[in-house]
Amino acid sequence: MNCWIRSALALGIMVMIGARCWADDRIDFRTDVLPILTKHGCNAGACHGAALGRGNFKLSLFGSRPVDDYDAIVRQVGGRRVNGVRPENSLLLLKPTEQLAHGGELRFDVDSDAAQTITRWIAAGARFESDRRLVDVSVHPPQVTVGAVGQSIPLKAIAQFSDGTTRDVTAYTILAPDDAAALSVQDDGGSVQVLRPGSHVLVARYINRVQPIQIRAPIGDAALEVESDEQSDESIGMIDRSVNQMLVDLRLPASPKTDDEAFLRRVTLDLTGRLPTLQQRRAFQDDRRNDKRKRWIDRLLESEAFSRYWTSRLAEWFRVRSQNNDQKATEAYRDWLYRSIQDRVGFDDLVQQMLTATGDTHQVGPANFYRTAPGGRPTAELVSEVFMGSRMRCANCHDHPLDRWTQDDYHGLAAIFATVQSGPVVRLDSTATTTHPVTLQPAVPQIPGGRRLATDQPMVQTFSRWLVDDGNPYFAKAAVNRMWKHMMGRGLVDAVDDFRQTNPASHPELLQHLADDFVANGYQIRKTLHLIANSDAYQRDSVANSQNQHDDRFYSHALRRPLSPSVLADAISDVIGIADDYSAWGEIDRAIDLVDGAVQVPSLAVLGRCDPKAICTPDDGTSTGMSTMLHLFNGELLNDRIDATRGRLRACRDANMTAMQTVEQIYAAALCREPMENEKAFWVTHLDQADDQAAFLEDVMWAMVSSREFATNH
Template sequence: MRLRCAGASHQRNARLARRSSSGSTRTATANSARKRAGRHARHCDASSRPPTTPLFDRGTQVMKFNHFSLIVLAALAGLGSTGFARETVPLAKKVANRTIDFENDLIPVFTRFGCNSGACHGAAIGRGGFKLSLFGGNPRADFDAVVRQVEGSRVNLARPEQSLIILKPTESITHGGGERFDLDHDSTRLLLEWIRQGATLTTQRTLERVEISPKKHLGKSLNQPVSLQATAHFSDGSSRNVTRWTVFQPEDSSAVTIDAATSRARVLRRGRHIVVARYLTQVVPIEFIVPLTDSRIDLAGEPSHGFIDDEILDSLATLGLPLSPATDDASYLRRLTLDLTGRLPTTATTRSFLADPNPKKRTVLRNRLLTSTAFTEYWTLQLAKLLRIRPQADDTQGAATYHRWLADQVRRGTGFDQLARDVILSTGDTHKNGPANFYRTAGDPRKQAEFMSELFMGSRLRCANCHNHPLDRWTQDDYHGLSAIFARIETGRVIEFKPGGRVIHPRTLEDAVPRIPGEQFLSNKTVDGRTELATWLTRPDNPYFAKAIVNRLWQRMMGRGLVEPTDDFRATNPATHPVLLNKLADDFVKNGYKLRHTLKRIAGSAAYARSANAVPGNRTDDRFYSHTVRQPLEPEVLADAISDVLGVPDQYGDEPSGTRAVTLINPKTNSRSLDILGRCGRDESCESTAPATGGLPQKLHLFNGPLINARIGVPGSRLSKLLSAGKPHTEIVSEFYLVALNRHPSDKEAKHWASQLDAITSVAGKREFLEDFVWGLLTCREFVTNH
């Protein structure tokens, strides 16, 4: 017996189960359901229909109704209390006649509606007793969770409509996550058809790539809809439109919005924005650009010194960002000397450079600085921070040996590829073989794998420890496979290969198989896998190594990496200038992975020589290089600069008097000055350390503490010597401008200080004023930043 309602409104009214205000499904006994059905009987007519499986058993039972199955109960003459007619309203459509693939059809449903996200069942311990792998990273485990766990109660093969995997997300019964999709949704049809087909794991093909259209959108105005489309390409050569199952996630939801129902994007704020598209394990970035002005800026006449400027000018023109002018000679001298040597120019150098009429004097300056001893000292410090060189407990000799070896490599100009091979393949006594100390940096094989991948690949492989990386290609096999390579290294004072070393893979609970990340498992488990690792890493076509190194060099020179953070390369964190990054990496490889070559290339660009002063239209730019980014001086550099200006060296532990902070081997050498300025102890990455003078405590100490005040007027200080020599006060002011700010005071500044000093009659008063003047220079923004 089939009951059919007269109209859509009556169909809705005839639902016997409706959600309460709390979201739970109301229940009723069979008798109360019969009474409710009677109230709507006048709107219905009856027709016969083959019997189907009832949704309730005989007897007095508590029943839960949902709007997937429209059940109309009517009292039939001559039947008992449970003799009711019933209609199951079929779905509007059936799935196309094909086998439903659990991995390629159903996991995208879980991802699309957030079921396997970290905030829901994809959390480390799952949710509500149900755990899925994060974003579907482990389909087999997900299948077991859906079909086999809790005695198979989540899938009902006899009554597919009563499967928990249907009832929960449609909130036909109480669901902590609320309604994820309704019963007329394609997701419901897919799940039902899969269950009707037997709920198998059958995988007919594997996903190879996802193509997004458009991958880059250049808009002309805000709030215009942009339709996104995702096409999946599979191993059997087939492709399919998977837009409805693709998740589009804006990097900044206040800048770009996505209508999940239509997959349309709207840009709400001008600039460059990223939206990440995810389908199964594939993530693809989509770039949206709406220029900051309504018309493209013509920068064709701007100077270009090579591919760096070509790419940056093209980006600025597209974005409508105006350029700041080239910086003056004084600022360029100071900037380049700090970037290449970590020192301020001397007063003699400043006077000579500013007076030099040679149009190629900047090129001459670059060449001289790159071959200086100061360059070796400073860039040894930079690489020591990257390698986290520091003494081990009760052992300072190993770090000293390591530091000497590194300084020698910088001095000789050893290529980065050779440097990487040397540290990865090193063995022997760490007191005699410097690079062998590389294996004493991290605490265990997993930490060593994380360190190596961040250092030489710019990738955070650590995110694939407990689950496949949610935002990148890395899998648990990659993470634990690389760890397995390092597990075979004895890491005491003597570094040596030990064939029996192992790590346990948390998913298989067996020994992890040594593996090159993203590549292949190592075939011979008894050999030292570091040889294959080093060969793969330093191949000219390696997709990670050269980019990771040049990106760090760019960050040191330009104030921001093309990829930021510099140890977080991934598809979902694209470079601001991807073509420029590729060209820099290719140039680096072709020129022997040489540090000096790439630094010289960057320093010779017009982009590097741009002023730090913003102009109207580019003040908010912090990543496209329309003007130079001001950088706080590093703690070691700032400490040395203060000492140089005051003419009084600081004392570092038991080191000889006059030792410069940039030459210290031990990052924990006793120094209150460096502690105040926020030095990095190198126990972890120094790239995440807060910049010097970046916090309130540092500023308070810098302004009011003994770091400056205790040395300004002491006998032997620069100020004391100038006063003792009887120098005119105007010359003293000019001298400190040259040594601290590396420029002459402007006419306005010179007149100001002269008038202030002329108003003071006593010698003691003038000295006190000059001490305050020096203090003011050393705490001003122009001094404590590189600009």
């Protein structure tokens, strides 16, 4: 081999070796530079990731749009942000290291690994290197229970890339506790210390990927076992095993099962929105069968009162509101909901009927759904919150900062519903669209998650089939979570419209089990409510003990829940024995039948019903605010109807009942119990001292229906 050939071969080998070293050493904008900017907050919402950016420099929130970020850094402002000749003089380095004045103050030191990596990237040509993409990030451990407060937990984040490589990215992973008083991220950036007992969430973010870490620390001091009754129904048993295991992990003792009278009042209010009558109370007391609670639950679920009340509940979930005072359309909507519940239409079929209905809203009840929030974007937000439990509206202006939803998801869904023309007659217009704020072009219709739809197909029908499909990961969970919240006072995911990775369920296995059971049983609302009502978790006493008194999410005792304004209004009428007048709003005799959220009803307004001009969720209106209490103390709602010559007080007098017997009946009607011994002694003393017992009994009635015990379900 001659000298020239040897020299050429050697040079070729050197080039090959150099190329291989560069390939292994190359710095990728997506996976090397963006993590630095994210870790140090440069693309956070408070900095350049804001909707309008900062200082004429805008980055996508948490690096969600790498191509746009690369363009902003390398090509905008005449390329002054990177200096290929003298990389150390690049604005991308001078500003965050505060060598030049920087509104965001010091982000990292000039001799830090972050600064060196950016310098090397610029020196190598500030390439995009788009062939390597982030596929997934996993943080270990994903869930941990520590032995005691004060313990520290080391964490490790591993990123997986599209080229098959993995990397330890702990140093560039942001750890952010949901509650800074419960968890403290240590100076090393890779471990967290538990500061407070309970169950806490730590959010780990690498670039735009997030993962929640659930960390638990025992609340009690001693190990314990939580006993529960043997359940013949495996699904009911699953509820109690899941709840009880959490209590064991937290060493949180459970309150005992509540007594029959408290159970009767609680479950009757939850399933029918009514107080149990005196006759029902007596029959339940006289029933000596071991399964009488189960029998009573079944009876309530079969009742007409259940259908009426759950018509009201679904109307609140769906935010039923008349448009332009079109009461006839609202009545058609209400009547359709009622018939669907009576006929046991599956929740999936009910929702699909609403989403695909068109026609005259006076005749086609479900078509009124599209009159609730007219327009593509408002409808997309309503659908995502109610039926997917997701606040997709957060992805309107930028990709959702705490969830998977992108602007394309939001505006793609809006484009689907833009084809629905709402009004007295609902119709489809396949040519209608909405504008994407980034491209300023018509948004491309797509199913949330990325599947694009052709504009020549019936897009609303396609979306509705996807939504109610048995394999949909959102629909069933969102529905059962709302039912759980109604029965238990707090959702397994709370708030019920805020499902996201960074807001995990308190009991994820239980949520999945309830959803699977819901699907397996044909999306029957009654079936899920039956499971919950029969569980020990539901039937626990609301009286907390010294160790579980601060528990508001683990179901160690029943939570006291304020009655909704309509249920409270009907309860007041039942106890007083004088109905309120709703004739101005049709043939209605109970507040729960007033499903139109746009109607102004003075008696319900004072009890906390949502302002008709506002958009409220069912949980927004409660009956325990200061304004409500003042009206109960001295307002017309009670003072004009509590009268010894009418209603229950008159009936007691006509039945020749003594004053104390009347007091006992008021207790039975309002609280479903007899007065306790100290209460009896109090009333006996004051009745003996009263100059006018009839007037005093009016005061007793007033005190009862304005009490906190009466205004809550416990």
